[in-house]
Amino acid sequence: MRLGGVDLTGNLLLAPMADVTNLAFRLMCKKYGASLSFTEMISSDAIVHGNEKSFLRGMTCEEERPFGIQLFGHCPETITSAALIIEEMFEPEIIDINLGCPSPTITNAGCGSALLLSPDVVSSIFASLCENVDTPVTAKIRILESMDQTLDIANRVEEAGACAITVHGRTREQGYQGSADHSYAKRIKEELSIPVIANGDVKDGESAESILEYTGCDGLMIGRAAMGDPHVFYRISKYLEHGELIEVSxxxxxxxxxxxxxxxxxxxxxxxxxxxxxxxxxxxxxxxxxxxxxxxxxxxxxxxxxxxxxxxxxxxxx
Ligand SMILES: Cc1cc2nc3c(=O)[nH]c(=O)nc-3n(C[C@H](O)[C@H](O)[C@H](O)COP(=O)(O)O)c2cc1C
CATH class of the missing domain: 1.10.1200 (Non-ribosomal Peptide Synthetase Peptidyl Carrier Protein; Chain A)
Structure with missing residues (x-):
């Protein structure tokens, strides 16, 4: 899969996860076949205010590349300023914007999945980023109950110039309950020209294969199945390549x-x-x-x- 001008070695991506996807963990996933990994979400405000702990989250090394940094925020100017700072400091291959976090501490500030309810702000954020930042930008969204509203957000992200979109098939209200509905990723893939990555409940080779087949998406993003088990990337790759089932000891x-x-x-x-x-x-x-x-x-x-x-x-x- 090609993303933002980078040829990835495969189409399995490591999801951004707070307190999980630090550099050490990302390197483990990369070793087992994750073709792109993301930092946990980093506050744009904290970056702009020079918060050192937040800078640490963007730390990388050559061996990890390509890698992506995920930012959250709500103000187009602040997100753009933060992106310019991290672009200069860490030169990530991708900057991803969080439009999915359901946590009230994030959504009460108008960030994460709260942005899905402000389509004009979404357009402004991506327009500002794509105009001012050289690094390719991606979006990671949750779904809205309305298919049309979800498609509207995806279209706006593409029209503003984002190079890919990841779709977690749960609503904000669902949190992590119930199973992911991949019909939204399928529709978005049918409608958009940029790569679409499906996310939610990819846990083994069989689920990976069926979600890829059903949605027609370009890639898959894996979150919880990798926690404590970075080797899952190897097992899923082998299953997708040869139908091979591998046990983990x-x-x-x-x-x-x-x-x-x-x-x-x-x-x-x-x-x-x-x-x-x-x-x-x-x-x-x-x-x-x-x-x-x-x-x-x-x-x-x-x-x-x-x-x-x-x-x-x-x-x-x-
Ligand atoms: C502990 C944890 C932390 C997470 N942190 C983030 C985050 O920082 N940014 C983000 O976009 N999603 C975050 N997520 C959501 C995941 O990236 C992913 O969308 C979700 O877990 C669904 O994928 P899965 O079924 O493969 O786990 C987090 C999920 C978990 C379980």
């Missing part, structure tokens, strides 16, 4: 978790809270993992957590 999960932690250390991103959260995800779905997960939850130091991880496959099966 406990040893693979353990080694991936240890590698994730090594990368956190390498990039000075270690946080005990983050490591504990990721450890829980990396042991999700493993049989007889209760005591291992409890041990991880109770680990009160870096070294005791590492010890738990090293031993995690003694009592656990994939």
């Amino acid at each position: 406990c040893e693979r999960r353990r080694d991936d978790l240890l590698e994730y932690i090594r990368l956190l250390e390498k990039f000075d991103l270690v946080s005990h809270v983050n490591m504990k959260a990721h450890s829980q995800w990396f042991t999700r779905g493993l049989k007889d993992s209760r005591s291992v997960r409890m041990g991880m939850g109770n680990a009160d130091s870096h070294s005791s957590l590492i010890e738990c991880i090293r031993n995690m496959c003694r009592d656990v099966q994939a």
